Amino acid sequence: MMELLRQWLTGVTCAAIIVALADSLMAGGTVRKIGRLAGGLLLLAAVVKPVLEVDLAALSASTMRLEVESVPAAEEAGLDMMKSIIGEETGAYILDKATELGISCREVRVTCAVEENGVPYPVSVVVLGDMTQEEQELLSRRIEADLAIPVERQTYKSGGEEG
The missing domain is CATH 1.20.5 (Single alpha-helices involved in coiled-coils or other helix-helix interfaces)
Known part of the structure; x- marks a missing residue:
């Protein structure tokens, strides 16, 4: 230069x-x-x-290359944001369903993954709260029916214990 x-x-x-x-x-x-x-x-x-x-063609190509290189980073950030939002919304849904069932939960943590087509979905859940075995089973069935998260990927913790 x-x-x-x-x-x-x-x-x-x-x-x-x-x-x-x-x-x-x-x-x-x-x-x-x-x-x-x-x-x-x-x-x-x-x-x-x-x-x-x-050389306008070279200048245009270099500008296009810069734009294309920034797209994957933006897509990754958008995907992370979508996973976070879906996780939070799913957790809020589970808390609402627990309240409807008369079950007391302190917190729900949902982990999301991404399908092959790029759409995030909830894959596992950790529910924190003091619940009886019957309440856990009732909530577990509801989560599996409504959100298709199998029982194997549902964890219940009560004061540090997993159920």
Whole structure:
């Protein structure tokens, strides 16, 4: 980049020196006016030459490459956010169902995975709260029926114990 800038400044400076030298050597009158016009055009050409040499296809390709490289990171962040939202909403649903059944739960943690088509879904659940074996079985059946989370992937904890 610095090399290109140096070449451009050198070209503009050389053009300015040639125009000034030609202007000082020209006779007055119409010839001088035509010489100044030609010198101005030469100086203008030296100034805009880098703009005319820009490879728009390469510039567009590099911009596109930057956009494409940023897409997977954005998709991954969006997928993580979707998994988090689905986990929170599923946990809130389970807490509501437990309340409807008269079961006291302190907290529900839901873990999500991603299907082959890229859609997140709940795969396992940890329920915290003091529940009897009957309440656990009742809630477990409800979770399996409503959310398709099998009993094997449901964990119940009561004061550090797993059931």
